[in-house]
Amino acid sequence: MSLEITPSQTIGPYLGIVLPWPDGPFVVPAGTPGAITITGQVIDGAGQVLPDAMVETWQADEDGRFDKGFRGFGRSATDVNGYYHIVTVKPGSLPAPGGGKEAPHLDVSVFSRGLLDRVVTRIYFADEAGANLADPVLAQVPADRRDTLLAVLTEPGEYRFDIRLQGEQETVFFDV
């Protein structure tokens, strides 16, 4: 049996009524050995930050597995300055469809007023240069845009990853 799917609609400005969870940003509890924080701003094409967006992340555990009860999921509404933050561990590499290895990454969904459907991107890590070079997904991204997919270490355990919806530095978004 084949059924027609239900269309997407915008999340609108009132997602704060139910979607933010107290433990949403914590893929792992604060203080977990090896935990990292990924922080950034969501920015529109006029250079304005989005105070009403929601960022969700999904990832493998440190060994690149999805089958060992690891929560893997993070959710952060942006604050008045457009910042989201996720506390997690850096995932392991994964086998890629068609062979090879996918470099450590998180899948990311961004929702907001003005987005009629989610937009999807990936967070890779700038300090995994070797693995990134061999990643088949990054290889499909124009070389001059790959930097938009790299989280940069700003201090120990702290990564920065901004999401630009439009403009010169528009983040690469994927068709899933």
Added chain:
Amino acid sequence: MTGVHPPLDYPAYRSTEFRAPKRPLVPLPHGLTEITGPVYGSSPVTAADADLTTRYPEEAMGQRIIVTGRVLDSDGRAVPDTLIEIWQANAAGRYKHKVDDHPAPLDPNFDGAGRCMTDSEGRYRFITIKPGAYPWGNHYNAWRPAHIHFSLFGRAFTQRLVTQMYFPDDQLFSQDPIFNSVPDEKARQRMIAQFELGLTVPEWGLGFSWDIVLRGREATVFEEG
């Protein structure tokens, strides 16, 4: 993406202007990260979370309704044990949210937030009140048709869906760019719940049914190594 979803670039909905990405999307082959997804089998959702009308000292004001249906995938399979989150305006068309400045009354007995897990057959059921229509600034005399926001996970990253459920015979559809952003007429109709006398509880509340269809889970593209 399939052609069912609205285009991101849709000027009639003005908020898309600076938010819809302009560059072409890059195809993403489905690997392990895409074919898996969060599971909330032990999530602390309680039965009370699915009743939006009785969690305060007085009952919520408005037309009491039952909204129920199944979550399925496009292969026709039920999606069991998946989290549904909903939010909505009150009967007067006002959200309990700091950025809603529509001068309609708040209801101290209604917060508009609901959650439930689908059962083993993908069924869900909420008790709430019918939300009111409300004005917004998109264009002159713009009004949103009555709607309930739905957020669903499914079983894979590719199945994640946020949408809105509408009510039958709403006179406001024709002027609403969000509803009309879905290009296909039949797809728009799939966002509209059906009134059903059979779901209506005598002497108590009106029944609406609405099934939600997520993408198929698709074949596993390769074995986990």
